[in-house]
Amino acid sequence: MAGLTGRMSTVVKAKVSKLLDRAEDPAETLDYSYQKQVEQLQNVKKGIADVVTAKKRLQLQETSLQQQVVKLDTQARQAVSSGKEDLARVALERKNIAQTELQGLDTQVTELEDQQQKLTDSEQKLRAKIESFRTKKEVIKAQYSAAEAQVKISEAATGVGEQMADVGLAMQRAVDKTENMKARADAVQELEAAGTFDDITALGPGEDDIDRQLKSLSSKSAVDDDLAKLKGELGSGAPGAAGELGAGDEGAAATADPSKEQSA
Amino acid sequence: MIVRISGEDQFRLEDNLHDQLDRLAGTAHAAVDADDESAFSRSLAELLGFVRANGTRVDDEEIETSDVILPPSDTTLAEARTEFTGEGLIPD
Numbered sequence: 001m002a003g004l005t006g007r008m009s010t011v012v013k014a015k016v017s018k019l020l021d022r023a024e025d026p027a028e029t030l031d032y033s034y035q036k037q038v039e040q041l042q043n044v045k046k047g048i049a050d051v052v053t054a055k056k057r058l059q060l061q062e063t064s065l066q067q068q069v070v071k072l073d074t075q076a077r078q079a080v081s082s083g084k085e086d087l088a089r090v091a092l093e094r095k096n097i098a099q100t101e102l103q104g105l106d107t108q109v110t111e112l113e114d115q116q117q118k119l120t121d122s123e124q125k126l127r128a129k130i131e132s133f134r135t136k137k138e139v140i141k142a143q144y145s146a147a148e149a150q151v152k153i154s155e156a157a158t159g160v161g162e163q164m165a166d167v168g169l170a171m172q173r174a175v176d177k178t179e180n181m182k183a184r185a186d187a188v189q190e191l192e193a194a195g196t197f198d199d200i201t202a203l204g205p206g207e208d209d210i211d212r213q214l215k216s217l218s219s220k221s222a223v224d225d226d227l228a229k230l231k232g233e234l235g236s237g238a239p240g241a242a243g244e245l246g247a248g249d250e251g252a253a254a255t256a257d258p259s260k261e262q263s264a
Numbered sequence: 265m266i267v268r269i270s271g272e273d274q275f276r277l278e279d280n281l282h283d284q285l286d287r288l289a290g291t292a293h294a295a296v297d298a299d300d301e302s303a304f305s306r307s308l309a310e311l312l313g314f315v316r317a318n319g320t321r322v323d324d325e326e327i328e329t330s331d332v333i334l335p336p337s338d339t340t341l342a343e344a345r346t347e348f349t350g351e352g353l354i355p356d
Contacts, residue, residue: 118338125271135324160327162268170271170336
């Protein structure tokens with residue numbers, strides 16, 4: 001059978017003959033590779049635990065970003081109440097960025113959760129396969145020690161070797177996947193920690209200045225909308241009202257949140 | 265004929281299903297050549313489903329060498345191309 005299936009068969013069969021060529025004592029080789037499989041399964045389990053840890057870290061970041069969104073929203077409201085439109089605009093811009101970031105994190109967390117489930121499923125499958133390999137190896141060991149016809153033993157060894165190679169292949173894929181997922185989660189975490197997402201003026205990968213300007217245009221109009229909405233909610237939309245309020249409340253606003261002026 | 269689904273089990277299939285199996289595998293292989301991810305996952309699922317539906321699982325105590333080994337169910341197009349078909353682990 002050519003093509004896909006032929007190739008897959010060749011891949012596994014090559015692994016089998018490599019395994020068996022090296023084997024001086026088939027019984028010992030089988031026991032050893034069973035032990036190896038059990039050990040590797042532990043690695044898969046550890047890999048899943050790592051993915052879970054990475055996911056939890058991202059979830060913590062989500063929580064802190066959510067708090068930041070609430071805080072910035074409160075600050076924007078305070079600023080509008082005090083008639084400080086520029087300040088409100090800055091707060092809303094930052095809120096916008098935090099929300100976008102939050103959406104990105106959310107996608108990552110959902111994806112990690114999805115992968116975690118898949119990996120847990122394949123871990124269970126692997127466990128069953130290892131158990132089936134154990135049964136097969138005991139059968140073949142019994143045959144070997146009974147010193148039956150050499151041909152039959154080598155045939156059986158090829159059969160069990162195939163299973164051995166296949167478990168090995170499945171295990172390798174599972175380990176690769178956990179490592180992949182963890183690396184991706186770590187990369188997001190590092191970007192967050194480095195504050196890459198905080199720098200409004202930074203150019204992202206593959207972005208040029210036009211991209212940035214277009215982006216800032218659309219985010220500007222989003223901020224304009226937010227600001228108009230906030231002003232409507234707080235009933236300070238009437239012309240002149242902001243100025244009067246601002247003049248009267250300036251001192252109070254400054255005392256209400258001194259950190260805001262510095263950070264702005 | 266004994267067919268192994270890599271990462272799963274071995275199945276015993278009637279020899280006269282060989283042609284049908286070959287056709288389904290051919291469709292999956294064509295999807296790899298056409299670089300069509302969704303056609304590939306669809307045809308791979310169909311191929312493996314055919315084996316599961318028409319075969320009987322080989323018992324753990326039985327030791328058989330497979331006549332055909334199929335890729336695992338979660339094989340991606342990229343894996344199929346680099347590992348299981350083209351210049352993968354074993355060059356042509």
